[in-house]
Amino acid sequence: MAISPAYARPRTVDSGFTCGACQRTFPMAQAAGSLYVCPACGHHSRISAHERVRQLADKGTFQEWDADLAGRDRLGFVDTKAYVDRLAEARQRQKLPDAILTGAASISGHPVGLASFDFGFLGGSLSTAVGERLARAIERSAAELRPFVCVTSSGGARMQEGVFSLMQMAKSVAALHELVEAHVPFISILADPTMGGSIASFAALGDVILAEPKAMIGFTGARVITQATYEQLPAGFQTSEFHHARGLIDQVVDRRQLREVLGRLLAVLGPSAAEDARRPA
Amino acid sequence: MRSADLDGNAAGEAAQAAWAHVEVSRHPDRPYSLDLVQRCLDDFIELHGDRQGGDDAAVVIGLARLGGQPLAVVANQKGRTLEERGKRNFGMAHPEGYRKAQRLFTLAGRLKLPVVSFIDTPGAYPGVAAEERGQAWAIAQTLEAQLALPTPYLAVVIGEGGSGGALATLLADSVLVLEHAFLSVASPEAAAAILFRDAGRKQQAAAALRLEAANLLEWGIADEIVPEPPGGAHTDWDETARLLRPRLEARLLELTSRGFDPARRRERYRRLDGLFSA
Ligand SMILES: [Zn+2]
Numbered sequence: 001m002a003i004s005p006a007y008a009r010p011r012t013v014d015s016g017f018t019c020g021a022c023q024r025t026f027p028m029a030q031a032a033g034s035l036y037v038c039p040a041c042g043h044h045s046r047i048s049a050h051e052r053v054r055q056l057a058d059k060g061t062f063q064e065w066d067a068d069l070a071g072r073d074r075l076g077f078v079d080t081k082a083y084v085d086r087l088a089e090a091r092q093r094q095k096l097p098d099a100i101l102t103g104a105a106s107i108s109g110h111p112v113g114l115a116s117f118d119f120g121f122l123g124g125s126l127s128t129a130v131g132e133r134l135a136r137a138i139e140r141s142a143a144e145l146r147p148f149v150c151v152t153s154s155g156g157a158r159m160q161e162g163v164f165s166l167m168q169m170a171k172s173v174a175a176l177h178e179l180v181e182a183h184v185p186f187i188s189i190l191a192d193p194t195m196g197g198s199i200a201s202f203a204a205l206g207d208v209i210l211a212e213p214k215a216m217i218g219f220t221g222a223r224v225i226t227q228a229t230y231e232q233l234p235a236g237f238q239t240s241e242f243h244h245a246r247g248l249i250d251q252v253v254d255r256r257q258l259r260e261v262l263g264r265l266l267a268v269l270g271p272s273a274a275e276d277a278r279r280p281a
Numbered sequence: 282m283r284s285a286d287l288d289g290n291a292a293g294e295a296a297q298a299a300w301a302h303v304e305v306s307r308h309p310d311r312p313y314s315l316d317l318v319q320r321c322l323d324d325f326i327e328l329h330g331d332r333q334g335g336d337d338a339a340v341v342i343g344l345a346r347l348g349g350q351p352l353a354v355v356a357n358q359k360g361r362t363l364e365e366r367g368k369r370n371f372g373m374a375h376p377e378g379y380r381k382a383q384r385l386f387t388l389a390g391r392l393k394l395p396v397v398s399f400i401d402t403p404g405a406y407p408g409v410a411a412e413e414r415g416q417a418w419a420i421a422q423t424l425e426a427q428l429a430l431p432t433p434y435l436a437v438v439i440g441e442g443g444s445g446g447a448l449a450t451l452l453a454d455s456v457l458v459l460e461h462a463f464l465s466v467a468s469p470e471a472a473a474a475i476l477f478r479d480a481g482r483k484q485q486a487a488a489a490l491r492l493e494a495a496n497l498l499e500w501g502i503a504d505e506i507v508p509e510p511p512g513g514a515h516t517d518w519d520e521t522a523r524l525l526r527p528r529l530e531a532r533l534l535e536l537t538s539r540g541f542d543p544a545r546r547r548e549r550y551r552r553l554d555g556l557f558s559a
Contacts, residue, residue: 069557071556072556074554074556075489075490075491077489078489079476079477079489080476080477128554128556128557129556131554132554132556132557135551157444157466157467159466159467159472159475159476159490160476161466162465162466162489162490162491162492163464163465163466163490163492163496163497163500163502164500164554165466166444166445166448166464166465166466167448167502167550167553167554169424169445169448170424170428170448170452170550170553171550171551171553171554173421173424173425173428173550174428174547174548174550174551175551176425177425177428177429177547196445197444197445197466199417199418199421200405200416200417200418200420200421200424200445201420201421201424201445202421203421204417204418204420204421204422205421205422205425217417218412218416218417219405219407219411219412219416219417219420219445220405220407220408220411220412220416224407224471224474225407225408225409225412228407228408229407229408229409231408231409232409233409234409234413237409237412238412242413243415246413246414246415248415248418
């Protein structure tokens with residue numbers, strides 16, 4: 001459940017936006033207009049949770065849930081730095097209490113519960129606060145019959161919370177049972193990266209699973225596999241396309257089409273579908 | 282002596298204590314799942330296969346009885362000889378192992394059998410083929426199957442409880458942990474590699490993760506710590522089983538006699554960390 005090795009990241013410089021894959025630079029307005037997908041090579045840069053919500057939610061419809069929900073350092077954890085200091089810095093930098101943003105929104109006019117992971121916040125890792133906010137968003141979506149849309153970008157467990165982090169896998173899956181009982185759909189979107197405990201729990205349990213192109217997805221990171229087994233990694237190992245070819249992901253969707261694809265899915269699966277399912281035959 | 286030295290010594294002692302715990306849990310003579318199944322349960326009959334084309338020997342499933350009560354059993358299995366270690370893959374399952382566990386949960390639900398699981402795994406197997414066949418999906422679906430299981434479910438961690446691979450058979454109504462067993466978000470070696478970029482600092486990582494069994498009881502993740510013979514379970518398998526069997530019986534009786542409701546199990550794992558009020 002390690003955070004995957006450094007992947008091409010966007011570098012923002014005053015003069016523009018540089019693609020982490022092909023290193024070409026574009027004016028910021030152009031980069032924002034293409035949703036931080038490189039206009040030259042198509043590389044999907046990682047984006048913040050706030051940016052993701054801006055891209056997916058209909059303008060002005062996002063109503064944040066549990067905005068103040070924050071956790072604490074249960075183990076008094078210190079590695080090369082104190083965990084409390086890591087948390088404080090991440091909160092300041094990412095403008096979030098922890099690595100997830102949740103709320104109500106509309107996507108192409110369809111009401112949803114929306115969750116978005118923030119990779120910039122300690123690798124989008126699963127803390128108790130992240131697990132709690134995710135679980136609450138799932139339960140509230142079930143109660144309000146809102147299809148639940150979750151965009152994951154997470155390295156997996158948060159080592160600094162030890163076994164409490166591990167148990168968030170159980171917590172999120174327990175919460176998902178509410179969606180099952182309410183017949184409310186769950187659309188899971190895998191963004192770069194979705195690893196370890198995140199893909200081995202809630203993120204793999206979407207009724208529909210979409211992924212952004214070339215996102216790294218898998219249980220064990222490639223570096224750890226190589227160190228443990230000395231195995232040769234096949235071409236494209238653990239990319240979205242790799243899992244799609246093996247029947248594990250429904251569609252690989254370019255970020256620039258994601259909103260439209262979600263709109264079409266929600267039109268079929270929307271709240272009326274949930275209400276139909278709840279009505280006795 | 283300056284206080285920094287005192288802190289340094291205290292940290293060193295904590296690391297040594299945590300590491301000693303890990304070493305006992307991994308002792309080569311420690312009883313493995315089948316050793317305890319044979320000593321604690323009656324009439325064990327092994328079943329094979331996930332019914333989807335695989336039969337992962339790192340996971341054992343079967344039927345048994347305990348105090349007259351029929352049971353479904355699922356266990357991680359390590360090998361002791363060189364040959365058996367290879368066959369059991371050191372107790373590290375591929376997706377077929379988790380699907381085999383799912384099959385057992387399905388069978389238990391259909392036949393209204395309580396489930397007992399024995400956990401002893403370093404974790405899910407970290408290999409190319411496992412990833413190709415959907416390791417993460419298999420674990421996620423097993424978590425879901427446990428939380429949907431309609432019958433009473435008892436888990437006992439007997440050795441190593443490594444990360445998501447251990448969680449795949451841990452989400453029970455009652456969780457017992459042997460005195461020298463542990464449950465961890467990652468192996469101490471993997472945690473050290475991530476936290477310090479140095480797998481050699483495994484002792485320090487083990488201390489920081491506070492992975493001794495007693496903490497699990499304090500945190501409400503385990504319901505009971507089962508004592509081992511002096512020195513550890515490896516010194517006397519029969520005595521280990523003699524200490525464990527009555528605890529399994531008592532817990533099972535408690536679960537089967539109290540108007541069982543699987544929603545309570547989901548509630549347990551939903552509220553487990555106890556940090557947030559509903
Ligand atoms: Zn580019």
